[in-house]
Amino acid sequence: MLPPIANNFVAGETPAEALAHTREYNEHGIGVILNLLGEHYDARAEAAADRDAYLQLIEDIAAEDLQACISVKPSQIGLDVDPEYFETNLTAIVEHATLRDVFVWVDMEDHTTTDTTIDAFEPLAREHGTVGLCLQANLQRTREDLERLVDVPGKLRLVKGAYDEPADISYSRKERVNAEYRELLRYAFEHRESGVAVGSHDPAMIEHAQELHERHGTDFEIQMLMGVRESAQIDLAEDCTVWQYAPYGDRWLSYFYRRVMERKENALFAARAVLGRS
Numbered sequence: 001m002l003p004p005i006a007n008n009f010v011a012g013e014t015p016a017e018a019l020a021h022t023r024e025y026n027e028h029g030i031g032v033i034l035n036l037l038g039e040h041y042d043a044r045a046e047a048a049a050d051r052d053a054y055l056q057l058i059e060d061i062a063a064e065d066l067q068a069c070i071s072v073k074p075s076q077i078g079l080d081v082d083p084e085y086f087e088t089n090l091t092a093i094v095e096h097a098t099l100r101d102v103f104v105w106v107d108m109e110d111h112t113t114t115d116t117t118i119d120a121f122e123p124l125a126r127e128h129g130t131v132g133l134c135l136q137a138n139l140q141r142t143r144e145d146l147e148r149l150v151d152v153p154g155k156l157r158l159v160k161g162a163y164d165e166p167a168d169i170s171y172s173r174k175e176r177v178n179a180e181y182r183e184l185l186r187y188a189f190e191h192r193e194s195g196v197a198v199g200s201h202d203p204a205m206i207e208h209a210q211e212l213h214e215r216h217g218t219d220f221e222i223q224m225l226m227g228v229r230e231s232a233q234i235d236l237a238e239d240c241t242v243w244q245y246a247p248y249g250d251r252w253l254s255y256f257y258r259r260v261m262e263r264k265e266n267a268l269f270a271a272r273a274v275l276g277r278s
């Protein structure tokens, strides 16, 4: 069972708990992006197990007509095993989800995976339009990737980027990443009519997106992580489309550790909870 403190960031260990979490947030008008925790598998059996878990989750979402979709990590469905195997698994998931009217997001991992991920995503998006891709502002290449993909059906999620990347291909200064993020948002809103997802908790970036929406009329959604600025998620959902990215599954420890370590307040909160329980 999940310890209470991890409950803040992880929607349970089982699909049933993740679906219960989804129902709860749907009541607040917030859609839920479900991610089964798992990455960097080097065996086909692990990748196949998570692919099958997503296929079942798609059935569960469709059966209840929940406001929910899924987000898949490439290395979770075979990218580290063999790029073709990853493409085959992603295609199986997207085709099944399309039949059930469930949207599929593809997370973006570190820069060594970017080309393969985009190459697998683009034809699926052009064929089905029921799939979205994450693009990272901390990579210098992303402006060109966005120009390549700006007219794809489906959605594009812009994030600042979570991976430490080599200095010669990335922007490392926070101010530079923020400037690039603003610029990518501007370009996306100028060139797309819909399907822009702002994957950020940053109030300044959300305000920027709202201004761009007013100027260009582009439909957009705000995406935030479970456990981060949750009251803002509920407030924003009054006027905007808000989706919450909610991970679940028994591989929660390293995800939880990342969330706690990325912010002093989270670490203090975790420490207080642990001390309070001891």
Ligand code: FAD
Pocket (backbone or CB within 6 Å): 106, 107, 108, 109, 134, 136, 159, 160, 161, 162, 163, 199, 200, 201, 202, 203, 223, 224, 225, 228, 229, 244, 245, 263
């Ligand atoms: P930051 O730049 O970290 O912070 C800016 C401001 O936001 C802060 O000053 C504060 O006001 C507010 N803020 C940020 N965090 C908190 C907090 N914990 N509590 C309160 N306020 C806070 N990265 C990838 O590389 N690949 C992915 O596929 C990917 N998918 C993502 C999906 C979603 C839905 C989200 C939200 C993020 C995803 N990320 C992904 C992570 C992303 O790249 C960033 O690392 C992460 O979102 C932190 O950047 P930020 O823009 O939220 O805010």
